[in-house]
Amino acid sequence: MDPMQFQNILIGSAIVGFALMEFATRRYQATVKATANDTKLELFMFVSLVAITQPLAILTTQHAGQTLFPQWQDALAHWSWWAMFGVLLLGDDLTQYLWHRASHSPLLWPLHRAHHSAQYMSVRMTFRNNFFYYLMMPGLWIAGALLYLGFGGWVYVTYLSLKLTIILGAHCSWRWDEPLYKIKALHPVMWVVERIISTPATHWAHHALTNKDGIGNYTGNFGNMLFFWDVIFGTAHITRKYPEHIGLMDDRIHGQEHWTHQMFYPVVHSRRADSALRFGGTIYDENKQ
Template sequence: MSGFALMEFVTRRYQRTVTANANDTKLELLMFLSLVAITQPLALLATAKLGTWLAPTWQNRLADLPGWAMVGLLLVGDDMTQYWWHRLSHSPLMWPLHRAHHSASYMSIRITYRNNFFYYLMMPGLWIGGALLYLGVGGMVYAGYMVVKLLVILGAHCAWRWDEPLYRIRALHPLAWVLERTLSTPATHWAHHAITNEDGIGHYKGNFGNLLFFWDVLFGPAHITRRYPAQVGLIDDRLFGEEKWQHQMFYPVLQSQRAHSALRLGGKAYEAPPETHEVR
């Protein structure tokens, strides 16, 4: 995280493009703290307790598996389920729990964990990861897997677009072809955050992968352009004003009173007419 933050500042991408205000900062900081201090520890500790209670004979059953097999289980049990959870969160029912992640009008590592509190609390991958640790997946294997995953997802959100040289330098095009179909990159993930799909770059109904972009390639909604959208964020925030951080973080416990809000019972995502999406 420090390394990516440094690159955002050294390249001046942060200073030029990140337009965060106090509302953004509260949401991003409190969500990060709640994830690392509450949600992740709760998932790991609760699965361990439940395992001891419900399936004591299954503890460490997988401890003799080779490391590559443990990584394979984590890729399926954590990353692939997160892919489907993310994809489901773009449905009308689940959108309010994920909307906060898309409400930022900038890309930066600071938005990586910008989400709704209950979005992470119910995320299957966190609980499956805890179950796999109970079943014997090694702690060091899990830690190594998480470091690699963090490198990829932080890099995909980073204001510093590390993949740009891969597209400019012809000799690196074969490497780019492999990477962009395997891992999430800034170009593919920024497209997912685009404010519109109408420019041929934005693709917020696809490019759902977190660590592996391969899931998008495998299951259909991959969109690769090697370009970056002119704007990211949500059109309804531009038209009606941003939602308050507490409504974004704690919906449905706290609900918005804003016009055209998905963050209240009975509300739905705002769909503006095409001409409203023009870059101004």
Template sequence: MNPQLQNALIVSIMLGYGLMEYATRRYKDTVHASADDTKLELFMFLSLLAIAQPLAILATNKLCLWLLPQHLGALADLPWWGMVLILLVGDDFTQYWWHRLSHSPLLWPLHRAHHTAKYMSIRITYRNNFFYYLMMPGLWIGGVLVYLGLGKVYGIYIVVKLAVILGAHCAWRWDEPLYRLPALRPLMWLVERTISTPATHWAHHALTNSDGVGHYKGNFGNLLFVWDLIFGTAHITRRYPAKVGLQDDLLYGQERWYHEMFFPLLQSKREHSALTKGGRAYAEAETQADAPRAAA
């Protein structure tokens, strides 16, 4: 895809979702961001565009030219659907596992920032730790696949993927009215089992699992929700959690944006923080036990 066309489509998708957030008043009514929220989201978005993505593409190209010069464009003659299948495995499948592993004690500090927002919006889509994207396997594999000749479909793939993941985080829940239309029930049954939707992804951001809607230990799919179905981490309710965010932030206060973005280089001094040496994520049972003490 022509880079100018790709960028135009990406900007149009972002503007479209943003306008719907405002037009439906979902942004005004639900997005109450602090200054730290805004700084973290802005700087992470810029760092992804200016550092992580270009570095992955350029570095893999240089490495492949050095190590695999004879394989430049080796897959360029594959049919488009073959290229798409390779990208889905090399990028989206690996991202499912990267996301899932990022909820483990070892990698949680690099992903925690994505869950500290107390709201859902397209603005939190790339809210993460600086090193989260630098270490994401899919970015580097994508660079290798472009070198091997998949560049002509990679741009289209990225546009489609962006449309899905922005929609899954959007304050405007595009799937909500569609569930109410009887004629669309078969289609929506298929859609919600194929791609990430607001209903399934909001559940992943839920403040609690106790309401039967929240499922922050599953629904890890990025573009495709199929991976969650295959590996037993899917939870489909067609409902949305009442609140999103993290329990320990409610108890001990929000972390500073620079600790969330630059851990482990910068470490938190907050009580019971995962962003410090030896720190760990709080389990829901622990936060519920501590709630009366914190409120006293």
């Protein structure tokens, strides 16, 4: 079995495993009230990411490298696994933290808004986003360049599988960290864990409907694999609690945006008068209401 096949098995198992736990604990049935609009957005975004965006980034960087810098192909393949892993953390996960943080600015928010428009948490909405949000994500292109330089094989497979498992777990409606907080002997362990990786408690706070309950932190908790970036850069908010409501207030007021507008803005625009998905539209800010 080659590394790519093993990676697909690991990631597929993580998706299926978390989905089964959502159903087994009945968290999915109780909390996920998805519409047909939600399903289309999440399905088409997942397919486009796997079939178009990620292959495009890898193939383009490979072609550019072979055309412009053929002498650099596999130039770093002799590096130790831990050196490669460390560079991947910086080149992929840190840049994704920075890209995610930047996407909450007025300029880039329309490209990330779709991820927050889900009124539920679940593995199904992990990759819910705007098509151009992923296409412009620096980490995908940096990862492609690193693969060209020789970061492939088992190191990249291990890194990506671990990262996606953590991200899927952070979005899962099954709150795997909740019972662990209640075990007194694990308090020191969980204190470390919640400051290193993204957990449901910290990431759900990022998807909260409001910051006013003292739990939500949609202006922070940007970490994807590592929550440690939030700790370092001062955007962390840790409560070990979960927001009561998920989603966007303007959608609750005006109704959902159509999936095509969420996925393909700025190519297509919303028809809503009060919308971030149209030129000149308004971005809802609860502090100004």
